[in-house]
Amino acid sequence: xxxxxxxxxxxxxxxxxxxxxxxxxxxxxxxxxxxxxxxxxxxxxxxxxxxxxxxxxxxxxxxxxxxxxxxxxxxxxxxxxxxxxxxxxxxxxxxxxxxxxxxxxxxxxxxxxxxxxxxxxxxxxxxxxxxxxxxxxxxxxxxxxxxxxxxxxxxxxxxxxxxxxxxxxxxxxxxxxxxxxxxxxxxxxxxxxxxxxxxxxxxxxxxxxxxxxxxxxxxxxxxxxxxxxxxxxxxxxxxxxxxxxxxxxxxxxxxxxxxxxxxxxxxxxxxxxxxxxxxxxxxxxxxxxxxxxxxxxxxxxxxxxxxxxxxxxxxxxxxxxxxxxxxxxxxxxxxxxxxxxxxxxxxxxxxxxxxxxxxxxxxxxxxxxxxxxxxxxxxxxxxxxxxxxxxxxxxxxxxxxxxxxxxxxxxxxxxxxxxxxxxxxxxxxxxxxxxxx
Numbered sequence: 116x117x118x119x120x121x122x123x124x125x126x127x128x129x130x131x132x133x134x135x136x137x138x139x140x141x142x143x144x145x146x147x148x149x150x151x152x153x154x155x156x157x158x159x160x161x162x163x164x165x166x167x168x169x170x171x172x173x174x175x176x177x178x179x180x181x182x183x184x185x186x187x188x189x190x191x192x193x194x195x196x197x198x199x200x201x202x203x204x205x206x207x208x209x210x211x212x213x214x215x216x217x218x219x220x221x222x223x224x225x226x227x228x229x230x231x232x233x234x235x236x237x238x239x240x241x242x243x244x245x246x247x248x249x250x251x252x253x254x255x256x257x258x259x260x261x262x263x264x265x266x267x268x269x270x271x272x273x274x275x276x277x278x279x280x281x282x283x284x285x286x287x288x289x290x291x292x293x294x295x296x297x298x299x300x301x302x303x304x305x306x307x308x309x310x311x312x313x314x315x316x317x318x319x320x321x322x323x324x325x326x327x328x329x330x331x332x333x334x335x336x337x338x339x340x341x342x343x344x345x346x347x348x349x350x351x352x353x354x355x356x357x358x359x360x361x362x363x364x365x366x367x368x369x370x371x372x373x374x375x376x377x378x379x380x381x382x383x384x385x386x387x388x389x390x391x392x393x394x395x396x397x398x399x400x401x402x403x404x405x406x407x408x409x410x411x412x413x414x415x416x417x418x419x420x421x422x423x424x425x426x427x428x429x430x431x432x433x434x435x436x437x438x439x440x441x442x443x444x445x446x447x448x449x450x451x452x453x454x455x456x457x458x459x460x461x462x463x464x465x466x467x468x469x470x471x472x473x474x475x476x477x478x479x480x481x482x483x484x485x486x487x488x489x490x491x492x493x494x495x496x497x498x499x500x501x502x503x504x505x506x507x508x509x510x511x512x513x514x515x516x517x518x519x520x521x522x523x524x525x526x527x528x529x530x531x532x533x534x535x536x537x538x539x540x541x542x543x544x545x546x547x548x549x550x551x552x
Contacts, residue, residue, distance in 0.1 A: 121144065122277070123250075125249075125274070126253065126268065127251075128254075128277065129252075130255050130279075131257075132283060132310070133293075133297075134282075135282050135314070138173055141225055142177045146177055149187075150183060150200070152198070152200075153196070156203070157205065157221045158174075158202060159206070160226065161208050161232045170227050207226075207236035218243055223252060224240065224252065225252040226253050230255040230265070256311075257316050259316055283297060300312060320487060325455070325487075332458070332460070337456070339459050344461075345378050345400060350369065350526050351379075352405070352525045353403075355391070356408060356513040361384075361507070362384050362507065363391065364381075364511050365391055373457050375459070380461075380465045380511075381481075382510065382511065388422060402432075403526055404431075407439070408439075412436040438524060439524075440520040440523070441520075444516070447516035450520060460482065464481070465481050465482040466482075481511075485509075485510070485514075485515075488506075489509065490504055491503055492504050
Protein backbone atom coordinates (compact mmCIF):
# COMPACT_ATOMS: atom_id res chain seq x y z
CA UNK A 116 0.00 0.00 0.00
CA UNK A 117 2.97 2.35 0.60
CA UNK A 118 3.84 3.01 -3.12
CA UNK A 119 0.57 4.93 -3.57
CA UNK A 120 1.75 7.44 -0.98
CA UNK A 121 4.78 8.45 -3.05
CA UNK A 122 2.85 8.96 -6.28
CA UNK A 123 1.49 12.41 -7.13
CA UNK A 124 -2.29 12.51 -6.60
CA UNK A 125 -4.60 15.22 -5.35
CA UNK A 126 -6.36 12.85 -2.93
CA UNK A 127 -4.99 9.77 -1.18
CA UNK A 128 -7.73 7.98 0.71
CA UNK A 129 -7.02 4.99 2.94
CA UNK A 130 -9.98 3.49 4.78
CA UNK A 131 -10.76 0.17 6.41
CA UNK A 132 -10.88 -1.76 9.67
CA UNK A 133 -8.84 -1.81 12.84
CA UNK A 134 -5.09 -2.50 12.75
CA UNK A 135 -4.76 -1.76 9.05
CA UNK A 136 -1.65 0.32 9.67
CA UNK A 137 -3.07 3.36 7.87
CA UNK A 138 -1.92 5.90 10.45
CA UNK A 139 1.55 4.38 10.73
CA UNK A 140 1.93 4.35 6.95
CA UNK A 141 0.78 7.96 6.60
CA UNK A 142 3.00 9.13 9.45
CA UNK A 143 6.12 7.39 8.10
CA UNK A 144 5.53 8.54 4.53
CA UNK A 145 5.03 12.16 5.60
CA UNK A 146 8.13 12.13 7.79
CA UNK A 147 10.15 10.69 4.91
CA UNK A 148 8.83 13.26 2.41
CA UNK A 149 9.53 16.08 4.87
CA UNK A 150 13.08 14.72 5.28
CA UNK A 151 13.67 14.81 1.52
CA UNK A 152 12.67 18.43 1.01
CA UNK A 153 11.17 21.34 2.99
CA UNK A 154 7.42 20.89 3.30
CA UNK A 155 4.54 22.38 5.22
CA UNK A 156 2.23 19.61 6.43
CA UNK A 157 -1.11 20.21 8.09
CA UNK A 158 -2.50 17.47 10.36
CA UNK A 159 -6.22 17.95 10.89
CA UNK A 160 -9.18 16.26 12.52
CA UNK A 161 -12.73 17.41 13.22
CA UNK A 162 -12.28 18.06 16.95
CA UNK A 163 -8.97 18.81 18.66
CA UNK A 164 -9.41 20.09 22.18
CA UNK A 165 -5.70 19.72 22.90
CA UNK A 166 -2.56 18.51 21.17
CA UNK A 167 -3.18 15.12 22.85
CA UNK A 168 -6.15 14.63 20.50
CA UNK A 169 -3.91 14.93 17.43
CA UNK A 170 -1.39 12.64 15.68
CA UNK A 171 1.44 14.62 17.31
CA UNK A 172 2.47 11.72 19.57
CA UNK A 173 2.20 9.19 16.75
CA UNK A 174 4.58 11.26 14.62
CA UNK A 175 6.90 11.77 17.59
CA UNK A 176 7.07 8.01 18.20
CA UNK A 177 7.71 7.29 14.52
CA UNK A 178 10.54 9.82 14.47
CA UNK A 179 12.35 7.72 17.07
CA UNK A 180 11.54 4.39 15.39
CA UNK A 181 12.82 5.69 12.03
CA UNK A 182 16.00 7.08 13.57
CA UNK A 183 15.17 10.68 12.63
CA UNK A 184 15.60 12.13 16.10
CA UNK A 185 18.50 14.35 15.01
CA UNK A 186 16.55 15.76 12.08
CA UNK A 187 13.11 16.43 13.59
CA UNK A 188 12.48 18.50 16.71
CA UNK A 189 9.05 17.87 18.30
CA UNK A 190 7.82 20.96 20.15
CA UNK A 191 4.74 21.26 22.35
CA UNK A 192 2.29 22.09 19.54
CA UNK A 193 4.27 21.47 16.33
CA UNK A 194 7.12 19.48 14.82
CA UNK A 195 10.00 21.07 12.91
CA UNK A 196 12.60 19.60 10.59
CA UNK A 197 16.19 20.76 10.18
CA UNK A 198 15.50 21.72 6.55
CA UNK A 199 12.48 23.88 7.38
CA UNK A 200 9.79 21.20 7.21
CA UNK A 201 6.98 21.86 9.67
CA UNK A 202 3.99 19.88 10.95
CA UNK A 203 0.99 21.86 12.23
CA UNK A 204 -2.04 20.44 14.06
CA UNK A 205 -5.60 21.82 13.98
CA UNK A 206 -9.20 20.97 14.76
CA UNK A 207 -11.52 21.71 11.84
CA UNK A 208 -14.68 22.28 13.87
CA UNK A 209 -13.43 25.63 15.19
CA UNK A 210 -12.16 26.90 11.83
CA UNK A 211 -13.88 29.56 9.75
CA UNK A 212 -13.33 30.54 6.13
CA UNK A 213 -11.19 33.43 7.38
CA UNK A 214 -9.09 31.52 9.93
CA UNK A 215 -8.36 28.62 7.60
CA UNK A 216 -6.89 30.94 4.93
CA UNK A 217 -3.56 30.87 6.77
CA UNK A 218 -3.11 27.25 5.67
CA UNK A 219 -3.48 27.80 1.93
CA UNK A 220 0.26 27.52 1.36
CA UNK A 221 0.60 24.02 2.80
CA UNK A 222 1.84 21.15 0.65
CA UNK A 223 -0.06 18.28 2.24
CA UNK A 224 -3.04 18.08 4.58
CA UNK A 225 -3.56 14.80 6.46
CA UNK A 226 -7.09 14.39 7.83
CA UNK A 227 -7.15 11.61 10.44
CA UNK A 228 -10.36 9.93 11.74
CA UNK A 229 -12.04 11.54 8.77
CA UNK A 230 -15.36 9.74 9.29
CA UNK A 231 -16.10 12.38 11.94
CA UNK A 232 -15.44 15.34 9.65
CA UNK A 233 -18.62 17.24 8.82
CA UNK A 234 -19.60 18.36 5.37
CA UNK A 235 -19.25 22.01 6.41
CA UNK A 236 -15.64 21.38 7.49
CA UNK A 237 -14.74 19.73 4.18
CA UNK A 238 -16.33 22.61 2.26
CA UNK A 239 -13.95 25.01 4.01
CA UNK A 240 -10.83 22.84 4.00
CA UNK A 241 -10.74 21.43 0.46
CA UNK A 242 -10.64 24.75 -1.45
CA UNK A 243 -8.12 26.11 1.08
CA UNK A 244 -5.47 23.49 0.28
CA UNK A 245 -4.85 24.90 -3.19
CA UNK A 246 -1.10 25.30 -3.63
CA UNK A 247 0.01 23.84 -7.00
CA UNK A 248 0.74 20.17 -6.46
CA UNK A 249 -0.83 20.15 -3.00
CA UNK A 250 -2.44 16.96 -1.70
CA UNK A 251 -5.11 15.92 0.78
CA UNK A 252 -4.56 12.61 2.60
CA UNK A 253 -7.59 11.02 4.23
CA UNK A 254 -7.61 8.09 6.67
CA UNK A 255 -10.56 6.61 8.55
CA UNK A 256 -12.53 3.60 9.68
CA UNK A 257 -15.98 3.99 8.08
CA UNK A 258 -19.20 3.94 10.06
CA UNK A 259 -22.30 4.46 7.89
CA UNK A 260 -22.45 4.36 4.11
CA UNK A 261 -24.40 7.60 4.25
CA UNK A 262 -21.66 9.52 6.10
CA UNK A 263 -20.50 12.46 4.01
CA UNK A 264 -16.82 11.47 4.05
CA UNK A 265 -17.61 7.96 2.80
CA UNK A 266 -19.96 9.24 0.10
CA UNK A 267 -17.58 11.95 -1.11
CA UNK A 268 -14.32 9.99 -1.14
CA UNK A 269 -15.34 6.34 -1.58
CA UNK A 270 -18.77 6.11 -3.22
CA UNK A 271 -18.28 9.10 -5.54
CA UNK A 272 -14.53 9.85 -5.37
CA UNK A 273 -13.30 13.13 -6.84
CA UNK A 274 -11.00 13.32 -9.84
CA UNK A 275 -7.39 12.23 -9.28
CA UNK A 276 -8.15 10.28 -6.12
CA UNK A 277 -6.42 7.05 -5.08
CA UNK A 278 -8.86 5.19 -2.84
CA UNK A 279 -7.54 2.10 -1.05
CA UNK A 280 -9.30 -0.18 1.41
CA UNK A 281 -6.69 -1.23 3.95
CA UNK A 282 -7.32 -3.93 6.57
CA UNK A 283 -5.29 -6.01 9.03
CA UNK A 284 -4.18 -8.34 6.21
CA UNK A 285 -2.24 -5.43 4.68
CA UNK A 286 -0.46 -4.47 7.88
CA UNK A 287 3.16 -5.70 8.03
CA UNK A 288 3.20 -4.87 11.76
CA UNK A 289 0.10 -6.95 12.62
CA UNK A 290 0.91 -8.77 15.85
CA UNK A 291 -0.17 -12.03 17.49
CA UNK A 292 -1.86 -10.03 20.25
CA UNK A 293 -4.06 -8.24 17.70
CA UNK A 294 -4.84 -11.53 15.95
CA UNK A 295 -6.20 -12.94 19.20
CA UNK A 296 -8.34 -9.83 19.68
CA UNK A 297 -9.64 -10.14 16.12
CA UNK A 298 -10.63 -13.79 16.51
CA UNK A 299 -12.29 -13.10 19.84
CA UNK A 300 -14.36 -10.28 18.29
CA UNK A 301 -15.35 -12.53 15.40
CA UNK A 302 -16.53 -15.22 17.80
CA UNK A 303 -18.34 -13.16 20.42
CA UNK A 304 -19.41 -10.01 18.54
CA UNK A 305 -19.98 -11.04 14.91
CA UNK A 306 -22.33 -8.08 14.26
CA UNK A 307 -19.56 -5.57 15.02
CA UNK A 308 -16.75 -7.61 13.49
CA UNK A 309 -17.48 -6.63 9.89
CA UNK A 310 -17.12 -2.96 10.74
CA UNK A 311 -14.36 -3.11 13.34
CA UNK A 312 -11.98 -5.49 11.55
CA UNK A 313 -13.11 -5.72 7.91
CA UNK A 314 -13.82 -1.99 7.52
CA UNK A 315 -17.33 -2.49 6.14
CA UNK A 316 -20.00 0.07 6.90
CA UNK A 317 -22.44 -0.57 9.73
CA UNK A 318 -26.13 -0.94 8.91
CA UNK A 319 -26.87 1.65 11.61
CA UNK A 320 -25.24 3.59 14.45
CA UNK A 321 -24.48 2.02 17.81
CA UNK A 322 -27.65 1.76 19.88
CA UNK A 323 -29.84 2.17 16.79
CA UNK A 324 -33.39 1.07 17.51
CA UNK A 325 -33.80 -0.55 14.08
CA UNK A 326 -30.22 -1.90 13.79
CA UNK A 327 -31.16 -5.54 13.16
CA UNK A 328 -34.09 -4.62 10.96
CA UNK A 329 -32.01 -2.36 8.68
CA UNK A 330 -29.28 -5.01 8.49
CA UNK A 331 -31.83 -7.62 7.42
CA UNK A 332 -33.50 -5.23 4.95
CA UNK A 333 -30.15 -4.60 3.24
CA UNK A 334 -29.27 -8.28 2.98
CA UNK A 335 -29.28 -10.01 -0.40
CA UNK A 336 -31.95 -12.40 0.87
CA UNK A 337 -34.41 -9.61 1.72
CA UNK A 338 -33.38 -6.76 -0.59
CA UNK A 339 -36.06 -4.48 0.88
CA UNK A 340 -34.25 -1.27 -0.10
CA UNK A 341 -34.60 -1.39 -3.84
CA UNK A 342 -36.44 0.12 -6.76
CA UNK A 343 -40.12 0.31 -5.78
CA UNK A 344 -42.02 1.82 -8.73
CA UNK A 345 -45.41 3.44 -8.41
CA UNK A 346 -48.23 1.03 -9.25
CA UNK A 347 -51.12 2.99 -10.85
CA UNK A 348 -53.52 0.17 -9.96
CA UNK A 349 -53.05 0.84 -6.23
CA UNK A 350 -54.00 3.82 -4.11
CA UNK A 351 -51.24 6.04 -2.75
CA UNK A 352 -51.76 7.01 0.88
CA UNK A 353 -50.00 9.96 2.48
CA UNK A 354 -48.58 9.68 5.99
CA UNK A 355 -47.14 12.73 7.72
CA UNK A 356 -45.28 13.59 10.88
CA UNK A 357 -46.03 17.25 11.45
CA UNK A 358 -42.76 17.78 13.33
CA UNK A 359 -43.73 21.07 14.95
CA UNK A 360 -40.43 22.91 15.52
CA UNK A 361 -38.53 20.26 13.53
CA UNK A 362 -38.71 18.75 10.07
CA UNK A 363 -42.05 17.80 8.62
CA UNK A 364 -41.76 14.24 7.27
CA UNK A 365 -44.06 13.25 4.41
CA UNK A 366 -44.25 9.87 2.72
CA UNK A 367 -46.34 8.09 0.11
CA UNK A 368 -47.36 4.49 0.76
CA UNK A 369 -48.97 1.77 -1.34
CA UNK A 370 -50.36 -1.41 0.20
CA UNK A 371 -50.36 -4.68 -1.76
CA UNK A 372 -51.85 -7.58 0.21
CA UNK A 373 -49.53 -7.55 3.27
CA UNK A 374 -46.68 -5.69 1.55
CA UNK A 375 -46.15 -2.06 2.63
CA UNK A 376 -44.41 -0.07 -0.12
CA UNK A 377 -42.94 3.32 0.71
CA UNK A 378 -42.54 4.74 -2.77
CA UNK A 379 -41.81 8.38 -1.95
CA UNK A 380 -40.55 10.40 0.98
CA UNK A 381 -39.37 13.93 1.67
CA UNK A 382 -38.65 16.22 4.60
CA UNK A 383 -39.31 19.94 4.68
CA UNK A 384 -38.81 22.72 7.18
CA UNK A 385 -40.67 26.00 7.16
CA UNK A 386 -43.48 24.58 5.03
CA UNK A 387 -47.15 24.83 5.92
CA UNK A 388 -49.75 22.25 4.93
CA UNK A 389 -50.70 24.20 1.82
CA UNK A 390 -47.06 23.99 0.63
CA UNK A 391 -47.02 20.26 1.33
CA UNK A 392 -50.27 19.79 -0.55
CA UNK A 393 -48.89 21.63 -3.57
CA UNK A 394 -45.72 19.54 -3.49
CA UNK A 395 -47.71 16.31 -3.36
CA UNK A 396 -50.06 17.33 -6.17
CA UNK A 397 -47.06 17.59 -8.49
CA UNK A 398 -46.89 13.80 -8.37
CA UNK A 399 -49.18 11.95 -10.81
CA UNK A 400 -50.35 9.50 -8.18
CA UNK A 401 -53.71 7.87 -7.59
CA UNK A 402 -54.35 9.45 -4.21
CA UNK A 403 -55.93 7.59 -1.31
CA UNK A 404 -56.22 8.85 2.27
CA UNK A 405 -54.08 11.34 4.21
CA UNK A 406 -53.12 10.00 7.64
CA UNK A 407 -52.31 12.45 10.41
CA UNK A 408 -50.71 11.85 13.83
CA UNK A 409 -52.71 12.62 16.97
CA UNK A 410 -51.53 16.25 17.11
CA UNK A 411 -53.07 16.86 13.70
CA UNK A 412 -56.48 17.11 15.32
CA UNK A 413 -55.60 19.93 17.71
CA UNK A 414 -56.33 23.56 16.83
CA UNK A 415 -53.38 25.54 15.53
CA UNK A 416 -52.91 28.68 17.66
CA UNK A 417 -52.31 30.79 14.52
CA UNK A 418 -54.79 29.35 12.05
CA UNK A 419 -57.43 28.51 14.67
CA UNK A 420 -58.00 25.38 12.62
CA UNK A 421 -56.91 21.77 12.89
CA UNK A 422 -54.51 20.20 10.41
CA UNK A 423 -57.36 17.88 9.48
CA UNK A 424 -59.71 20.73 8.55
CA UNK A 425 -56.98 22.52 6.56
CA UNK A 426 -56.19 19.40 4.52
CA UNK A 427 -59.85 18.57 3.97
CA UNK A 428 -60.36 22.08 2.61
CA UNK A 429 -57.49 21.35 0.21
CA UNK A 430 -59.35 18.32 -1.10
CA UNK A 431 -57.69 15.50 0.84
CA UNK A 432 -59.52 12.54 2.36
CA UNK A 433 -58.39 12.74 6.01
CA UNK A 434 -59.62 10.07 8.46
CA UNK A 435 -61.11 11.23 11.76
CA UNK A 436 -59.08 10.78 14.90
CA UNK A 437 -61.27 7.84 15.89
CA UNK A 438 -60.09 6.01 12.75
CA UNK A 439 -56.36 6.29 13.38
CA UNK A 440 -54.38 4.00 15.67
CA UNK A 441 -52.70 5.75 18.59
CA UNK A 442 -49.92 3.97 20.47
CA UNK A 443 -47.19 5.03 22.86
CA UNK A 444 -43.73 5.56 21.36
CA UNK A 445 -42.45 2.23 22.72
CA UNK A 446 -45.54 0.35 21.52
CA UNK A 447 -45.16 1.97 18.11
CA UNK A 448 -41.49 0.99 17.94
CA UNK A 449 -42.28 -2.63 18.74
CA UNK A 450 -45.01 -2.66 16.09
CA UNK A 451 -42.65 -1.14 13.49
CA UNK A 452 -40.03 -3.78 14.29
CA UNK A 453 -42.64 -6.49 13.72
CA UNK A 454 -43.78 -4.87 10.46
CA UNK A 455 -40.27 -4.39 9.09
CA UNK A 456 -40.12 -7.67 7.10
CA UNK A 457 -43.18 -6.49 5.15
CA UNK A 458 -41.73 -3.08 4.26
CA UNK A 459 -40.22 -2.06 0.93
CA UNK A 460 -38.33 1.22 0.59
CA UNK A 461 -37.64 2.92 -2.73
CA UNK A 462 -33.85 3.22 -2.74
CA UNK A 463 -33.87 6.50 -4.65
CA UNK A 464 -36.63 8.44 -2.89
CA UNK A 465 -36.09 7.01 0.59
CA UNK A 466 -32.32 6.74 0.47
CA UNK A 467 -29.30 8.99 0.07
CA UNK A 468 -29.56 11.80 -2.42
CA UNK A 469 -26.66 13.83 -3.80
CA UNK A 470 -27.28 17.31 -5.16
CA UNK A 471 -24.64 17.45 -7.88
CA UNK A 472 -25.41 21.11 -8.59
CA UNK A 473 -24.06 22.16 -5.19
CA UNK A 474 -20.38 22.70 -4.42
CA UNK A 475 -18.85 19.36 -3.57
CA UNK A 476 -22.07 17.46 -4.23
CA UNK A 477 -24.16 17.97 -1.10
CA UNK A 478 -25.46 14.76 0.47
CA UNK A 479 -29.01 14.65 1.78
CA UNK A 480 -30.27 11.87 4.03
CA UNK A 481 -33.72 10.41 3.57
CA UNK A 482 -35.93 7.99 5.46
CA UNK A 483 -33.34 5.20 5.54
CA UNK A 484 -30.83 7.64 7.00
CA UNK A 485 -33.24 8.49 9.81
CA UNK A 486 -33.79 4.81 10.58
CA UNK A 487 -30.04 4.13 10.60
CA UNK A 488 -29.47 6.90 13.13
CA UNK A 489 -32.61 6.72 15.29
CA UNK A 490 -31.10 5.56 18.58
CA UNK A 491 -31.57 5.38 22.29
CA UNK A 492 -29.73 7.59 24.75
CA UNK A 493 -26.89 5.89 26.60
CA UNK A 494 -26.67 6.20 30.39
CA UNK A 495 -22.96 6.04 31.20
CA UNK A 496 -23.68 5.50 34.89
CA UNK A 497 -25.84 2.40 34.43
CA UNK A 498 -24.27 1.32 31.13
CA UNK A 499 -27.72 0.92 29.58
CA UNK A 500 -29.57 2.40 26.59
CA UNK A 501 -32.68 4.29 27.69
CA UNK A 502 -35.30 6.40 25.89
CA UNK A 503 -35.12 7.31 22.18
CA UNK A 504 -33.04 10.41 21.49
CA UNK A 505 -34.80 13.48 20.12
CA UNK A 506 -32.84 14.88 17.18
CA UNK A 507 -33.12 15.54 13.44
CA UNK A 508 -33.62 11.83 12.77
CA UNK A 509 -36.60 11.41 15.06
CA UNK A 510 -39.16 12.79 12.61
CA UNK A 511 -38.45 10.14 9.98
CA UNK A 512 -38.65 7.40 12.59
CA UNK A 513 -41.96 8.82 13.84
CA UNK A 514 -43.26 8.75 10.27
CA UNK A 515 -42.48 5.03 10.04
CA UNK A 516 -44.36 4.36 13.27
CA UNK A 517 -47.44 6.13 11.90
CA UNK A 518 -47.22 4.08 8.70
CA UNK A 519 -47.15 0.80 10.62
CA UNK A 520 -49.87 1.88 13.03
CA UNK A 521 -52.28 2.75 10.23
CA UNK A 522 -51.40 0.31 7.46
CA UNK A 523 -54.45 -1.77 8.33
CA UNK A 524 -56.69 1.13 7.24
CA UNK A 525 -54.97 1.63 3.89
CA UNK A 526 -57.11 0.42 0.98
CA UNK A 527 -55.15 -1.45 -1.64
CA UNK A 528 -57.41 -1.20 -4.70
CA UNK A 529 -58.89 1.64 -6.74
CA UNK A 530 -62.66 1.90 -6.70
CA UNK A 531 -65.34 3.10 -9.14
CA UNK A 532 -65.09 6.61 -10.52
CA UNK A 533 -61.74 7.09 -8.80
CA UNK A 534 -60.18 4.38 -10.99
CA UNK A 535 -61.77 5.78 -14.16
CA UNK A 536 -60.24 9.16 -13.38
CA UNK A 537 -56.73 7.88 -12.72
CA UNK A 538 -56.74 5.39 -15.61
CA UNK A 539 -57.54 8.21 -18.05
CA UNK A 540 -54.67 10.28 -16.65
CA UNK A 541 -52.35 7.27 -16.70
CA UNK A 542 -53.04 6.59 -20.38
CA UNK A 543 -52.24 10.21 -21.25
CA UNK A 544 -49.07 10.49 -19.20
CA UNK A 545 -47.42 7.19 -20.08
CA UNK A 546 -45.61 4.71 -17.91
CA UNK A 547 -42.38 6.63 -17.30
CA UNK A 548 -44.05 9.80 -16.05
CA UNK A 549 -46.58 7.95 -13.95
CA UNK A 550 -43.96 5.85 -12.22
CA UNK A 551 -41.25 8.49 -12.06
CA UNK A 552 -38.69 6.04 -13.54
